[in-house]
């Protein structure tokens with residue numbers, strides 16, 4: 384299979400870096416789809432629908448065989464947190480996460496054009512934040528880092544010192560559960 388066989392349907396530099404780190408050859412084609420939650424939609428159904436939507440949208444735009452899409456949310460006390468809309472939203476999210484365990488859920492989908500079918504999976508990681516002071520939260524928001532991250536933080540970046548421990552996959556929190564993705568690519572014959 385050629386190096387252009389796998390297409391990563393994502394604008395996230397973190398997803399590219401993670402896939403690269405596994406030594407996988409791929410192309411990037413971001414897919415811009417509506418990420419609104421449907422009424423009554425469960426969090427796992429939501430990330431799986433968006434992941435598959437991104438993968439299929441990319442397949443509609445370019446050649447290739449396997450299309451990988453993913454979506455990451457933070458789940459805290461029943462609330463689905465996407466990217467914060469503004470400063471106040473980031474502040475509200477980080478205050479809610481302060482001192483409280485939450486989950487990061489990433490759904491991924493690999494659409495195989497030849498079989499016209501998608502393999503999907505959702506991976507959950509528990510993250511424990513230390514209690515955060517308002518000054519800490521404001522200083523972090525001032526860096527601008529929270530705005531393109533679900534839940535308003537990046538475990539791999541400026542928020543690393545806020546995380547006491549995690550239970551589960553680290554790469555899943557960063558946006559792509561690498562172990563599971565590589566395994567599924569292998570099962571599908573993409574590697």
Ligand SMILES: Cc1cn([C@H]2C[C@H](O)[C@@H](COP(=O)(O)OP(=O)(O)OP(=O)(O)O)O2)c(=O)[nH]c1=O
Nearest residue numbers: 393394395454455532533536537538556557558
């Ligand atoms: C919780 C957390 C999220 N994130 C990121 C992963 C995702 O890029 C982002 C959640 O937004 P997503 O909508 O999942 O992805 P995206 O918009 O960045 O990229 P695309 O839809 O094109 O694939 O939050 C981190 O980088 N670190 C973290 O610790």
